[in-house]
Amino acid sequence: MSVIGSIPHPLIRLDGVSKSFGSFAAVRDVSLQVREGEILGLIGRSGAGKSTLLRLINLLERPDTGRVFVAGQELTRLGSTELRAARRQIGMIFQQFNLLQNATAAENVAFPLRLDGKASRAEIAARVDECLALVGLQDKAASYPAQLSGGQKQRVAIARALAPRPAVLLCDEPTSALDAETTRELLATLADINARLGVTLVIVTHELPVVQALCRQAAVVENGRIVEQFAVAEAAQGQSTLAREVAYA
Numbered sequence: 464m465s466v467i468g469s470i471p472h473p474l475i476r477l478d479g480v481s482k483s484f485g486s487f488a489a490v491r492d493v494s495l496q497v498r499e500g501e502i503l504g505l506i507g508r509s510g511a512g513k514s515t516l517l518r519l520i521n522l523l524e525r526p527d528t529g530r531v532f533v534a535g536q537e538l539t540r541l542g543s544t545e546l547r548a549a550r551r552q553i554g555m556i557f558q559q560f561n562l563l564q565n566a567t568a569a570e571n572v573a574f575p576l577r578l579d580g581k582a583s584r585a586e587i588a589a590r591v592d593e594c595l596a597l598v599g600l601q602d603k604a605a606s607y608p609a610q611l612s613g614g615q616k617q618r619v620a621i622a623r624a625l626a627p628r629p630a631v632l633l634c635d636e637p638t639s640a641l642d643a644e645t646t647r648e649l650l651a652t653l654a655d656i657n658a659r660l661g662v663t664l665v666i667v668t669h670e671l672p673v674v675q676a677l678c679r680q681a682a683v684v685e686n687g688r689i690v691e692q693f694a695v696a697e698a699a700q701g702q703s704t705l706a707r708e709v710a711y712a
C-alpha cells in the first residue's frame with residue numbers, strides 16, 4: 464500500500480517492508496514515502512508497530528522483506544561500512560534520551576563526530592557550540608545528564624543527533640517522559656529545526672496533541688499496517704475520526 468501516493472524523489476521510501484519477531488508480525492507489508500522537509504507523525508495504539516516501523520527506516524531493525532531507501536540510497540543493499548556512512552544522514556532521538564551518563568552535554572554532542580573521526584578538535588568544538596545553541600543550551604555545555612531536567616536532556620539528545628548534519632531526524636516518543644509545558648517547548652524546538660535547517664522529521668507518538676502541534680502529515684498504524692494517512696490540518700477540521708479514536712484509545 465502506498466500511503467502518501469507517489470512523491471517525486473521522496474527522501475524516505477519504504478517498499479513492501481515487513482518485520483516479524485519470531486512468529487509475531489510487527490510490521491506487515493508497509494509502503495511509505497516521505498518528502499524532503501516533511502513532518503510526519505506515526506500514531507496508533509501501544510504495540511501497533513510504530514517504533515518498529517521507525518527503526519526500519521535507519522535499519523536499526525532489518526526488514527525480513529522489502530526495501531528501504533533514504534536520500535536516494537537503498538539502505539537494504541548496503542554492507543556494514545557503507546550503512547554506517549549512510550546512517551550519518553539519519554539522526555534519532557528516544558523517549559528515554561539515551562545520553563552517555565558519564566559525559567557532559569558537550570561531550571555527548573561531540574560523540575558522533577569523534578566516532579566519525581573526520582573533523583578536527585577545533586571543528587568539533589565549533590559544531591558542538593552551534594548545536595547546543597540550536598537547542599538553547601549553550602550554558603549547559605559542562606553539565607552532566609544527572610544535572611539536567613528531562614526537557615534539557617532531550618535537547619542534548621537533539622543536539623547530538625543534529626551534530627553530523629543529518630537530512631532526517633527520527634523521533635521515538637520524544638516527549639512521553641516530559642510534562643505538558645516541557646512538551647510544548649520541545650515540539651516548538653523541533654518545528655524550528657525543521658523550518659530553519661530543513662531537516663525531515665518522522666515522529667512516533669501515541670498522543671494526538673503532539674501530532675496536531677507539530678506534524679503536517681500523519682499515518683495511523685494498526686496491527687503492523689498503515690491503515691490511514693492524512694494531512695493534519697484537515698484532521699483538525701474534523702475529517703479523521705479514526706485517527707482520533709486510535710490516538711486516544
Ligand SMILES: Nc1ncnc2c1ncn2[C@@H]1O[C@H](COP(=O)(O)OP(=O)(O)OP(=O)(O)O)[C@@H](O)[C@H]1O
Nearest residue numbers: 484489507508509510511512513514515516667669
Ligand atoms: N525486539 C523485539 N522482540 C520481540 N518482539 C518485539 C520486539 N520489538 C517489538 N516487538 C513487538 O512488536 C510489537 C510492536 O512493537 P512496537 O514497539 O513497534 O509498537 P509501538 O506501536 O511502538 O508500541 P509502543 O507505543 O508500546 O512502543 C509489540 O507487540 C512488541 O512486543
